[in-house]
Amino acid sequence: MPTDLRTIAPFETEPEFRPRQRKGITALTVDIPSSNHRARSNDTRPPSRWKTPEFALYYAVFLTAVPIMVWVPVNLSSTSHLNYTLFYRRLSPGWILGRPIDNSDAQYRSFRNNVPILTALALSFLSLKFVYTRVILRSVPTPPTNTLYRTPFLIFFSIIMLSGLHGTSIIKIFTILAANFAIAKFGCGQKWAPFATWIFNGAILFANEWNSGYTFATLHPSLEMLDMLPGVYPRWHVSFNITMLRLVSFNMDYFWACNRAGPDYTGSTLIEKQRVSTTHSLDTFSFKNYIAYILYPPLYIAGPIITFNDFMWQHRHPTSISLRKVLTYTFRFLASLLMMELILHFMYVVAIKDMKAWHGDSPLELSMIGFWNLMIVWLKLLLPWRFFRLWALSDGIDPPENVVRCMANNYSTLGFWRSWHRSYNLWLIRYIYIPLGGTKNIVLSTVLIFTFVALWHDLSFRLLAWGWLVSLFIVPELAAVYLLPTSKYGSKPWYRRVCAGGAVLNILMMISANLVGFVIGTDGMTYMVKEIIGTWSGLRFLGTACACIFVGVQVMFEYREEEMRRGIFRRC
Numbered sequence: 001m002p003t004d005l006r007t008i009a010p011f012e013t014e015p016e017f018r019p020r021q022r023k024g025i026t027a028l029t030v031d032i033p034s035s036n037h038r039a040r041s042n043d044t045r046p047p048s049r050w051k052t053p054e055f056a057l058y059y060a061v062f063l064t065a066v067p068i069m070v071w072v073p074v075n076l077s078s079t080s081h082l083n084y085t086l087f088y089r090r091l092s093p094g095w096i097l098g099r100p101i102d103n104s105d106a107q108y109r110s111f112r113n114n115v116p117i118l119t120a121l122a123l124s125f126l127s128l129k130f131v132y133t134r135v136i137l138r139s140v141p142t143p144p145t146n147t148l149y150r151t152p153f154l155i156f157f158s159i160i161m162l163s164g165l166h167g168t169s170i171i172k173i174f175t176i177l178a179a180n181f182a183i184a185k186f187g188c189g190q191k192w193a194p195f196a197t198w199i200f201n202g203a204i205l206f207a208n209e210w211n212s213g214y215t216f217a218t219l220h221p222s223l224e225m226l227d228m229l230p231g232v233y234p235r236w237h238v239s240f241n242i243t244m245l246r247l248v249s250f251n252m253d254y255f256w257a258c259n260r261a262g263p264d265y266t267g268s269t270l271i272e273k274q275r276v277s278t279t280h281s282l283d284t285f286s287f288k289n290y291i292a293y294i295l296y297p298p299l300y301i302a303g304p305i306i307t308f309n310d311f312m313w314q315h316r317h318p319t320s321i322s323l324r325k326v327l328t329y330t331f332r333f334l335a336s337l338l339m340m341e342l343i344l345h346f347m348y349v350v351a352i353k354d355m356k357a358w359h360g361d362s363p364l365e366l367s368m369i370g371f372w373n374l375m376i377v378w379l380k381l382l383l384p385w386r387f388f389r390l391w392a393l394s395d396g397i398d399p400p401e402n403v404v405r406c407m408a409n410n411y412s413t414l415g416f417w418r419s420w421h422r423s424y425n426l427w428l429i430r431y432i433y434i435p436l437g438g439t440k441n442i443v444l445s446t447v448l449i450f451t452f453v454a455l456w457h458d459l460s461f462r463l464l465a466w467g468w469l470v471s472l473f474i475v476p477e478l479a480a481v482y483l484l485p486t487s488k489y490g491s492k493p494w495y496r497r498v499c500a501g502g503a504v505l506n507i508l509m510m511i512s513a514n515l516v517g518f519v520i521g522t523d524g525m526t527y528m529v530k531e532i533i534g535t536w537s538g539l540r541f542l543g544t545a546c547a548c549i550f551v552g553v554q555v556m557f558e559y560r561e562e563e564m565r566r567g568i569f570r571r572c
Helices: 053-076 084-090 106-112 115-138 148-187 192-210 221-228 236-258 272-277 287-294 308-316 323-346 349-354 363-394 413-419 422-433 438-457 461-483 495-518 521-533 536-565
Strands: none
Touching (some): 053 349, 053 363, 084 349, 106 363, 115 148, 115 363, 148 192, 148 221, 148 236, 148 287, 192 236, 236 438, 287 308, 349 363, 363 521, 413 495, 461 495
């Protein structure tokens, strides 16, 4: 069934840019240009439904359902609950109202516990950059119009930072970087260069995982002493997945520059889409620019991902990032951080999930354990992305924003992945989707892309199952858009309801796929499905849940329409 009131393309390729009113809707979303459809004038858009009797009913459902969704996990986390003794040992001392905190998620704990250190590192970087810039500018008669003079500082700080993080493993990192650079330069635009780039980086990614980052002792016994200096974060190969994307970006951008495959610079100010595709002169692809880009400190650990072309254009023609924008983004980060702290202090769903302390829980309680675990997954990724993007913004670099919509404000499978890890999605479009043929091979491209995404995240069957499930769940949406196009049926009174029905199925499938991939795995999902659809009470709950999701989708549809009325253009 169709899941949008407009035509959906599986991957965005050519966003439209036009003047618009930039007005944030919530602290957890940002405005982005739409590439699927043109805005209709206000007089041709449907009138607002916010004050209609239909939406009065929806408000009543919201006022009932949302408090229940919050109360259920809080109740499951109370000391009086029968399953509390099964998971309470995973809790840690908290700071809100004397309650413990569920800091048991290892990935988020590594970020949360190191926020003070990361903040000190970012402030040190910005302070030293300020001093370096003042010294350089005082030594030249005319201030430069670019910031390329900062490249030596970026390289020096990167080496110091990586030495502290990874110790002697920096030797391994630079060896891989040098080999990848050699492939690009020896390839020099030849047809074999992209294949060599992908084979090399794919092999390195798998080898890093299988060998846990290697040890010097395995290379030669005389090098064992180098293993004694591992740094504060010895697992360098974990963050190298992000680095690998930048390696591919440099080589492919250089390959296209050698073949003049992109538009030439005309001298005008470039927007984000143009910075990505506009080629540089070949001397821009130097080793020092390569190292400065690959190891750029604010984005090295977790991204967001920025292409080499975009990175260099922002140094050659610096973008204007106001202090107000930086302060607003700081507030958004802190607001999200506080929200995460409140959830972890009052909802111990991660500990419940890890200990499988859900026996005897009702279908509603099981579903809320899954839902709030997904909310925590969303927030635990959003927070590092926002922290490091804030660091980059403070440095004058504007990387793409990730997570441009709240997790609970998505009804399209395709739209969800466009707005989830957006910088990664843009990378996939440029370096995989378009080279594979784009819309000419939608199904094949989608399967290959999500297989790559799953293996890129982790070499496990659980993630591979997730990638294939997502690919499978996209097919009904593509079929629905083809069979029931908006251009033909959009004016029909039943169309919006049919779209909402399809969106309900989409949401259920997205929840299922992400629970398998990132929360409870296939075994946990099997148990949850059995408990929900294997009893009459579970089926009654499922019917009620579908009705509530249907209401939520109708509100999302109107939310999108309201954005369009205000002149705010977003993807899906």
